[in-house]
Amino acid sequence: MSEVPAAPRTVSADPSSISLLLRPPEPRAGWRVLPARVVAMCAVELQKLSHDRTELYTRAVQPALWLLIFGQTFTRIKAIPTEGIPYIDYLAPGIIAQSAMFIAIFYGIQIIWERDAGVLNKLLVTPTPRSALTTGKAFAAGVKSLIQAVVVIVIAALLGVSLTWNPLKLLGVGAIVILGSAFFSCLSMTIAGIVLSRDRLMGIGQAITMPLFFGSNALYPLSVMPGWLQAVSKVNPLSYEVDALRGLLLGTHAHLALDFGVLAAAAALGITAASSLLGRLAR
Secondary structure (H helix, E strand, C coil): CCCCCCCCCCCCCCHHHHHHHHCCCCCCCHHHHHHHHHHHHHHHHHHHHHCCCHHHHHCCHHHHHHHHHHHHHHHHHCCCCCCCCCHHHHHHHHHHHHHHHHHHCCHHHHHHHHHHCCHHHHHHCCCCCHHHHHHHHHHHHHHHHHHHHHHHHHHHHHCCCCCCCCHHHHHHHHHHHHHHHHHHHHHHHHHHHHHCCHHHHHHHHHHHHHHHHHCCCCCCCHHHCCHHHHHHHHCCHHHHHHHHHHHHHHCCCCCHHHHHHHHHHHHHHHHHHHHHHHHHHCC
């Protein structure tokens, strides 16, 4: 006769696993949850670049044309006072700021698309705070702009622009670009929360980008502007971004503490405004 199979031995349950079944794990503290959610949202946004990298290539065309045509032409004319440096060197930080702003200023179109696709409603019902959603998207726009800034810096270096390669200063450049782009992306998301339409947002974005660009010190110093334009430039965050980039990349006189402070405050205000209007998009 065949032997009866032995009964399996009972394994004593782990006391720690039983305690987890009876008592759920303690949630992480809020100060630990918020940064983790921001990083997660930023990573989700950046994953979209892996599906379509053509945006990075096509957006490099416009800054290259500014440096190749506008920069080299006005370097020969010498009509704009640039504190003794070649005009193309003076222009390069302004084009870095401009290209970063152009990426961020239309970021609200993406959030309207997410609303139309039903993605935004799903995000809003999660435990993630709205401020974390907005901050993650804002800093994802900053990282995209940072990639664009690297492209412009490479083009400028190939054209002979004298830029610094000090690692600490380049880290400062990255921080400035991210802060500036975070503000302009939040400005776009705030406008999206007001107009609720891609077509309206596109029209407003196109209407404000060039005034923001020409109303800054990206192309010319404050000293050659009329009085009213100087007043506009002093309240334009793009001017502080350009001033910091020139100081870090070219070594010109800059008010770095003021520039960082203004951009950080502008980014914080932008995140607050965009977060408060995020729910309006989902209605």
